[in-house]
């Protein structure tokens with residue numbers, strides 16, 4: 003009998019779970035001792051869940067029913083009506099309230115004996131000491147940037163002298179009927195940054211197409227979004243969630259489409275383009291979240307082999323569009339990974355580009371995806387985003403050609419306010 | 435062509451807001467199909483979490499109705515595995531409490547429950563008739579599965595049969611004997627159909643207008659000729675030098691690519707032209723005659739397509755009309771979509787309209803045939819034009835699934851592998867196959883047919899699995915598989931490991947695995963109900979130890 007949350011419960015409640023916790027199986031390790039010790043580790047393990055959205059709601063439910071008792075959850079968002087088709091811990095009456103708080107209270111009420119500590123804010127608000135308290139971290143986020151941040155944080159925290167400092171990171175993501183679940187053992191196996199090219203950003207439409215030769219409804223919407231708003235409502239901050247703003251963009255886009263005889267601009271498409279909406283459904287979230295929690299449970303209990311053991315599979319891709327297809331494989335670590343490797347990454351460039359063009363390309367290249375880079379070589383500062391004095395001093399470089407600034411094969415260091423680390427690139431001139 | 439009346443300027447409705455993220459996947463038509471559906475969940479002797487998790491994923495996107503059949507009362511051990519029960523539920527009907535806690539997820543959904551055993555309910559002959567889809571969760575007596583499947587097969591009602599035990603999950607899907615899908619949502623990149631080898635007069639006229647004077651165009655114009663027109667222009671030049679033949683093979687296509695590459699101007703800072711780059715990139719994938727996918731071929735060759743009757747489903751009437759079109763023109767109706775490409779707005783719109791107009795004409799030809807068929811057969815209702823149009827757009831990618839009964843392991847006599855014996859025997863020899871898990875679960879079913887309450891016992895299960903393997907080997911040999919030099923040692927080891935793992939859990943569900951399987955099944959249910967995307971055919975296995983799945987046609 004144990005007492006928690008004011009309720010006394012016997013293990014009767016965990017009858018089914020206890021079978022796997024207290025009996026060995028054909029794939030369990032020979033040295034594994036099932037029973038009390040496994041159960042007490044599971045109950046004392048501290049797990050951090052990042053994100054209380056579509057995946058996060060599922061993850062909290064699954065962890066609570068996997069026997070974890072000490073769960074923390076971080077999310078900075080409040081509940082929106084379009085969340086209700088999948089984020090099942092929220093009701094119409096919760097719209098506007100913080101997700102982390104509502105989700106934590108709901109699961110605590112439903113599953114007695116579990117403690118869920120919410121934090122309504124950004125992951126960047128927390129420091130190394132905070133992350134050090136957890137046994138593992140599960141990510142259910144749609145933002146690539148936030149995942150890169152936490153990945154770099156966890157890799158940076160590893161202290162070879164202290165095995166406890168290595169926190170398994172389990173990450174899930176979905177889009178429509180597809181998704182992926184992966185396990186990262188920071189510094190030991192391929193990290194999120196090693197795998198960044200699996201998340202190539204959508205190619206941006208060139209500005210001249212938007213400005214002069216639109217052909218698609220999306221071009222008209224992007225024009226309204228990027229150009230018309232700047233020109234006609236300068237000073238107004240565009241709020242993607244304000245229906246008046248979206249309606250304005252929609253009408254602008256519609257008028258432009260008419261001018262060019264383009265059909266297909268709708269309110270829904272406008273919203274989709276402006277907010278970069280990714281289709282999301284409950285069932286895909288259920289699959290990916292449960293896969294993440296299944297791995298978390300196996301890692302915490304050793305009841306069966308788990309994904310992420312070095313030199314074995316660490317990544318599962320799921321696709322449900324055409325029948326069901328999963329691909330489970332080992333993603334290899336990269337020696338030139340800016341986060342967990344020690345070599346500079348090779349980057350092919352056109353030496354005739356200006357520094358500005360090179361900076362623009364960094365945002366789009368799958369292996370970089372840096373939006374506000376500050377660049378320097380060993381000897382000189384190429385461009386600084388801040389402070390203002392340095393920015394001004396380095397600004398003239400933006401118009402210079404790369405061959406005037408760097409030499410073929412030279413290494414540059416790039417930092418970006420979104421990340422704590424420096425990225426090292428070796429620039430290789432294409433068409434010398 | 436822009437729509438002449440501007441759409442009303444009100445925002446989305448509250449339903450469109452709530453369902454925004456899913457409407458982007460299956461549109462209003464898919465949503466309507468979900469809302470018209472009534473899903474029946476049959477829980478019998480087990481914890482039944484996997485079915486409840488499946489329903490959760492269907493209530494959220496808004497199915498019309500669901501009904502839970504479950505005779506159990508809630509006990510303490512349910513609370514450790516089922517999220518849709520709480521302390522208050524103890525001692526109450528499990529069907530009722532799950533229904534209540536599921537229904538509150540979505541006020542648009544109407545739930546029902548029946549706290550009785552399916553055995554009693556099936557005594558009413560039309561008990562199953564209100565339901566559009568049935569979820570059966572093991573363990574459930576084989577005799578009842580059999581009754582339900584037979585009835586469902588007669589009415590064309592899809593049935594899922596589901597296992598979730600420990601780290602293993604399985605489900606088989608019984609579909610009607612003909613289950614056609616028009617809206618398969620193929621990858622847009624693979625569906626571009628430009629008919630570059632069969633240009634029609636309006637398209638050739640546009641090439642003449644925009645590309646004939648290529649050399650005299652200004653740099654700006656030259657860099658903005660749509661690549662489709664560039665390819666057509668260079669194809670004409672190629673044909674003049676090659677006896678009217680288009681490039682035939684890889685070597686010729688590479689030479690053709692060079693010809694196009696030489697046409698690009700390089701007197702600019704980029705050292706090339708984007709429209710020419712696009713043209714060069716499209717050579718290998720666009721210069722082949724339009725061809726039917728084997729899936730589409732299966733539809734047009736189906737019995738149902740060749741013998742249309744007064745009572746044929748509308749799908750087959752349209753398919754027959756498109757088949758005639760295909761026979762007459764050696765091509766399916768033109769879908770009409772043109773990918774985005776570097777071009778000036780007006781030129782691109784013009785090109786788009788040439789394709790749209792042609793697609794429209796093809797559609798009208800098909801529609802005419804549909805109307806003729808209807809008239810000749812004296813059909814009383816006429817097929818909706820929109821349906822014909824959608825079929826024309828996706829004609830090259832339609833898909834037909836032949837639903838087939840799944841195995842029911844009720845007796846020690848084993849199961850009949852029929853014409854899948856050779857395939858299953860092959861799978862058994864593949865060490866990465868999940869077939870051993872399937873055999874293990876069939877053995878559990880056989881065991882439960884005798885005594886649902888007794889704990890699983892290793893020697894019984896092993897004797898069932900070994901007779902399943904022997905049966906399979908015998909059937910495969912009879913069907914012509916060579917069994918002489920086949921070594922099944924590894925397969926048998928795998929089967930016995932599965933059995934040990936099943937005994938370890940002894941019918942217990944792990945919440946994670948039931949949640950995962952519940953997600954997979956819900957995706958499949960949505961695909962079946964909306965008739966969009968492509969569901970499994972017909973058995974899916976998931977192994978939570980290696981985190982792998984496999985779909986087998988058994």
Ligand SMILES: [Zn+2]
Pocket residue numbers: 192193194195196197335336339340341342343
């Ligand atoms: Zn890395």
